[in-house]
Amino acid sequence: MTVASSSPSASPSSPSAIEPIEWADPARAQAFAAWLGGVAPAHGLRVDTVRAASADASFRRYFRVDCAQGSLIVMDAPPDKEDSRPFVRIARQLHAGGVAVPEVLAWDEAQGFMLLSDLGQHTFLSATDMADLDHHPGSANRARYLAAIDELLRLQAVPTDGLPPYDDALLQRELDLLPDWYLTQLRGLTLSDADRAMLSRTFALIKAEVLAQPMAFVHRDYHSRNLMVNPADPAARPGVIDFQDAVVGPLTYDLVSLLRDAYVIWDEDIQLDYAVRYWQRARQSGLSVSEDFADFWRQFEWMGLQRHLKVLGIFARLGLRDGKRQYLDDIPRVWTYAHRVASRYQGLGPLAHLLERAEAAHGGVQTQVGYTF
Numbered sequence: 001m002t003v004a005s006s007s008p009s010a011s012p013s014s015p016s017a018i019e020p021i022e023w024a025d026p027a028r029a030q031a032f033a034a035w036l037g038g039v040a041p042a043h044g045l046r047v048d049t050v051r052a053a054s055a056d057a058s059f060r061r062y063f064r065v066d067c068a069q070g071s072l073i074v075m076d077a078p079p080d081k082e083d084s085r086p087f088v089r090i091a092r093q094l095h096a097g098g099v100a101v102p103e104v105l106a107w108d109e110a111q112g113f114m115l116l117s118d119l120g121q122h123t124f125l126s127a128t129d130m131a132d133l134d135h136h137p138g139s140a141n142r143a144r145y146l147a148a149i150d151e152l153l154r155l156q157a158v159p160t161d162g163l164p165p166y167d168d169a170l171l172q173r174e175l176d177l178l179p180d181w182y183l184t185q186l187r188g189l190t191l192s193d194a195d196r197a198m199l200s201r202t203f204a205l206i207k208a209e210v211l212a213q214p215m216a217f218v219h220r221d222y223h224s225r226n227l228m229v230n231p232a233d234p235a236a237r238p239g240v241i242d243f244q245d246a247v248v249g250p251l252t253y254d255l256v257s258l259l260r261d262a263y264v265i266w267d268e269d270i271q272l273d274y275a276v277r278y279w280q281r282a283r284q285s286g287l288s289v290s291e292d293f294a295d296f297w298r299q300f301e302w303m304g305l306q307r308h309l310k311v312l313g314i315f316a317r318l319g320l321r322d323g324k325r326q327y328l329d330d331i332p333r334v335w336t337y338a339h340r341v342a343s344r345y346q347g348l349g350p351l352a353h354l355l356e357r358a359e360a361a362h363g364g365v366q367t368q369v370g371y372t373f
Helices: 026-043 085-096 140-156 168-186 193-211 253-259 268-285 293-320 325-342 349-362
Strands: 045-055 061-067 070-076 104-108 113-117 215-218 247-250
Touching: 026 045, 026 070, 026 104, 026 113, 045 070, 085 104, 140 215, 140 253, 140 268, 168 193, 168 293, 168 349, 193 293, 193 349, 253 268, 253 293, 268 293, 293 325, 325 349
Parallel strands: none
Antiparallel strands: 045 061, 061 070, 070 113, 104 113, 215 247
């Protein structure tokens, strides 16, 4: 979820206090007001302070409400559109494993309302120091990312009981988003039989590479919009959100999400530095990482390629189908990641050329994107 600031309502403590929040369904607005009023006494909620906190790429919305101890978060997840059971189950699993995630304080499963502890208003992305592009020793950026690596290692040590596998079928469904949404619908390419045969071979190669990696608990979106930070203490443990799609999958996946973020690009020597530090700490913690960092880096790159091909499709779908056009602005960064890897490894050249064709159809190949946005 992405935090967006909003001013508290100044209206009295009553169901009308939530009217400034936009609701497409008046009946749901009334149900929300009644539910919040019902849980307010037990948690000391000031219902007159409810205001928007964030929205994300799904149908979930988040609100912030003040209480005696500070503030709490309210989730609105319509049950006909969002199944909150995985969120609750995995939140409890991660909390038991010592990961800094929101605590579920109250949940109305039938209506899709939830009260959560508040991990703060500042994401890694919003707190990024753009004057420190090199993450120099002692800087806030460096402290945050080292803390995020340590938290990732805690997450990867959590038992994976009950998590679905990141298997061949799921990887394939994600990869299919590339031709279905990015190449054809967004960029307007007409794929020939030869193009589709090449994609089939390439996808099989990518899947074989990533499925051969060691497996662990995978968050699936461990990046700068889903890590919360205390601006006064960059080295503090980050809060982790948006984990409901967790799976058992390749060990490098979440590190790719962190270091090759769709929303900010750091120079590759910075990525390498953090990857080495993660690899060293992972070995010390007993995770099944490769003994050779060069092998680990190759695994990281191939996993990143799968993720970025998927994200190209997801961002195209969000923009075209769901009307969330802002995600289209992030495509050049994601394209750059995918193209660089496809240009480096044997067997991926035809994919690199197809990506170039797609951007040429859009008005020019993106050969370079600024290292930070």
